[in-house]
Amino acid sequence: MQFAKHGDLDLVTRISGPSHHLLGLVLSPVFRSETPIIERVSFTHPKPEVEPFDPENSLCRDVLTAVHDANARWGTHFGVATIRYCADDPPSVGIYRRLAQALIEHLISEQEATTLNYEQTDGRNDHLLSKRV
Numbered sequence: 001m002q003f004a005k006h007g008d009l010d011l012v013t014r015i016s017g018p019s020h021h022l023l024g025l026v027l028s029p030v031f032r033s034e035t036p037i038i039e040r041v042s043f044t045h046p047k048p049e050v051e052p053f054d055p056e057n058s059l060c061r062d063v064l065t066a067v068h069d070a071n072a073r074w075g076t077h078f079g080v081a082t083i084r085y086c087a088d089d090p091p092s093v094g095i096y097r098r099l100a101q102a103l104i105e106h107l108i109s110e111q112e113a114t115t116l117n118y119e120q121t122d123g124r125n126d127h128l129l130s131k132r133v
Helices: 059-072 095-114
Strands: 003-006 011-014 017-029 037-041 048-052 081-084
Touching: 003 048, 011 095, 017 059, 017 095, 059 081, 059 095
Parallel strands: 037 081
Antiparallel strands: 003 011, 011 017, 017 081, 037 048
């Protein structure tokens, strides 16, 4: 899996042979009761198009379940503001749940790696430290 950031959007992609999957999430650090925005992109329409949120849609369920499970597991309180996916991705049961879990694990490990206290370093590379908000 590959991870990237585009503005507020955290992205995870999975390429396995001829198939590919993309999931982007805008997460808030606190739980949100608002309905997430769903954005669809495709090879022919790379500009995001908003579509209605459907709680019965497996993509929506998978992502929200993964975030809920991650919050319970790591004691976080992430909320989902936006979900972006690629309409050209082949259907695969549970793939968006696995992608969301992997993305959140990546974000948590990245956050832990960048929140070193200055007291824990020797000071030579403090200018390289960054804090993720």
